[in-house]
Amino acid sequence: MRGGSGILAGVLAAGWAAVWLVTQVLVDPPLAVLPTVVVGVVCSTAVVLGYPSALRGPRVARAPRRPAGVPGVRRPGLAATGRSMPLRRGLTPDAARRTAQLLRPALGGDAIAITDTEQVLAFVGPGADHHEVGGSLQTRVARAAIERRRTVVVHRRADVGCPVPECPLQNAVVVPLAIGSRVVGTLKVYRTGDEPASRATVEDMAAVLSLHLELAEMDRERHLAADARLDALRAQINPHFLFNILNTIASKARTDPEEARSLLLRLSDFFRYAVRQDGHFAEFAQEYFFVRTYLTLEQARYGDRLQVRYDIDPQVLTTRVPVLTIQPLVENAVKHGVADKVAGGTIRLRARVDPLTRTTSIRVSDDGVGMAPEVLERITSGRRPGTAPEADGGAHRHGGVGLWNISQRLESLFGERYSLDVESEAGSGTVVDLRIPLR
Amino acid sequence: MDDDVDARDAPAEVDATFRTLRRVAVGYFVLFLLAVVGFPALSLTLGWWSDARLAGGMSPGFAMAAFGLYVFFAVVGVAAARLSGAVEARMLGDDARDAQVASTDAPEGER
Incomplete structure (x- = not known):
């Protein structure tokens, strides 16, 4: 409940409890029903009318609520993962890191990377020692996905294109992230075994991420429009x-x-x-x-x-x-x-x-x-x-x-x-x- | 000339503050009056008010006269004083502006 409605409801409940206690429990004989109801209504009316000035209390900034998790389930489902995506606030390194950590168990990959078109924003899993966050795109496969604007699946280590010989990553599914028709980054799922991750699953998740990025862009534009209106009023x-x-x-x-x-x-x-x-x-x-x-x-x-x-x-x-x-x-x-x-x-x-x-x-x-x-x-x-x-x-x-x-x-x-x-x-x-x- | 000339409140602002404070005073006076008038009214109209017994054998009316009214008057007095003070602070002078820009307006050496 917003704006202190919870406090108001609590005070009303406490008021009725006090009326019941004083008129029915602590006194002998108890007050008749009609006068009790009248007393309760009078108290409630006084509380509601006095509420804006007396009960609203200090206004403090509240931390944003975390989305409710699924109790007892350690591996989040695909839908739950999509709903709680941090990329809703835009393609930032912090959001990308949290997203990669969230996606790793859901997508069944050994390593997850999220990049923009220039650099690695997040890398979670084996190979993180040389796929450094903030570094430029090392693998050929990522550049290929961005240039072709479509999913690239590679099955051999040589095709991944990592220049480090000790890199444990054997195959990859790379899906571009797009806002409308504009590619803004990639979602990469690596595996160290023989089989790459499911292409369909990764593409579905990339579509969800792209939708979140699109919503983030719309939010940003809406805020810019509101700020512009405020600036217009100032300039007026x-x-x-x-x-x-x-x-x-x-x-x-x-x-x-x-x-x-x-x-x-x-x-x-x-x-x-x-x-x-x-x-x-x-x-x-x-x-x-x-x-x-x-x-x-x-x-x-x-x-x-x-x-x-x-x-x-x-x-x-x-x-x-x-x-x-x-x-x-x-x-x-x-x-x-x-x-x-x-x-x-x-x-x-x-x-x-x-x-x-x-x-x-x-x-x-x-x-x-x-x-x-x-x-x-x-x-x-x-x-x-x-x-x-x-x-x-x-x-x-x-x-x-x-x-x-x-x-x-x-x-x-x-x-x-x-x-x-x-x-x-x-x-x-x-x-x-x-x-x-x-x- | 005095260098500490404050922005004076305009007559319309003082007038508005007076009316708002009068509304506060009237509101609390009505509350006070209801409590004072309600006491004998309850004694006359509600037998339970005098006949029922609380802990210690006190009737609700006696308990209210002995304790409740004093507490009620104290609460009403404090609430009226606090609200009146808050209204005056917000409607007169430039406190709102001072609170808002005090930190950003301080000279470099005083921050």
Whole structure:
């Protein structure tokens, strides 16, 4: 169970046990059933409602769970070996070594080697003294398998092609490892006896390994895409914002040096936070700090035209939310909502935790100029901005790029388990509702 | 000019912190009130509360008045104080930033 659900279940069970003990066992006569149930329900409700702030406990990094082994079986089956393959994290020397150790009993070879296209990444078994890890490919048979992109089976020691005369390896089955159509390495199974290992078994296992390498590549690409989206959000900090704030600070430098200095500190905080966030999640309190730093700078620029009202639930402060997600929503409210309204307006940030649905909800609203229905439809259509033909030739000011970027990031982080709703009416303001799983 | 000028909290931030702390205070006050009001209510409505006997011949109501309420008040007081302190630390000042970058911002000689 994730996120402390186990603790919650344990405390609930302990609460009901305590109620039963106090009302039924330690007392004479025992309490009637209905009042006992009422007492238990009241206790349970209190525990569930107080859970996010009181019971979630310290968050510590947990070691990844090891896949469950098969009790009592020393030689892993082919399927079990395939499921627990370390190559799922990529073709690295460490993963290759662990894979070779795992495969040796399953494939029935005396020695197992895994290589990339240049060097030996792992070698387990007889001959490890001269088939050195990190060394270049010594055997002709490995180069032949890579060049031909197909399995090579050799039955004689001379065909193995090891240049060391004392090498005990007599035959080999070498199967290329491929990601798509690109050969990235080989799986080699050597034997010291007369018969080579089963070609079909080795090819099956190589296919499993290739699949794992392909999945590892996809994982890497997915992470790169998520990082790129985060970088895009960082890069989206508008240079005009910087120019405007610097102009504001310059204008206050003579009239109010204290405030100018305070604003410079805030500006430093703002950029430091934006640049130094390297993970995808941060405590809500940190994101809140980023938002209020941004809004303080904007308030210095807009003066009384920009009012801010925060409504923060105490339980939400320690939850973890995606970084750089709330500030762009607030920035949109300032730029497209309040800034265009002559009389100014109020930005409201509301954050709540729902302990029962285990959801964090964040609402950014403004009473600015709002959006026309066609603009709202385009923004909420889910299409990538700029990909659809625009009636106004793309000259509109609501690009929707930031919102689309946030939506894509949330999708990569939460899949379908989030919602981002936008409601707006021209002249009445805009409300953006974000709901994400409680972390 | 004083070189130790800190970034001051904006009125909206102080206002927000006040409202959040008020919510904490109201929540704990309601809890306190429920416990205090619940005691006589149980005595009036549930005969078992006064008639049943625990170890030592005490009724559940007596045991609660003698021990339980003090423990409950202590727990509620400590929890309210801790939560209020945590809320204030997270919603005001720049502690979040300090905690995050303290190590990376230290001058070379101080690391």
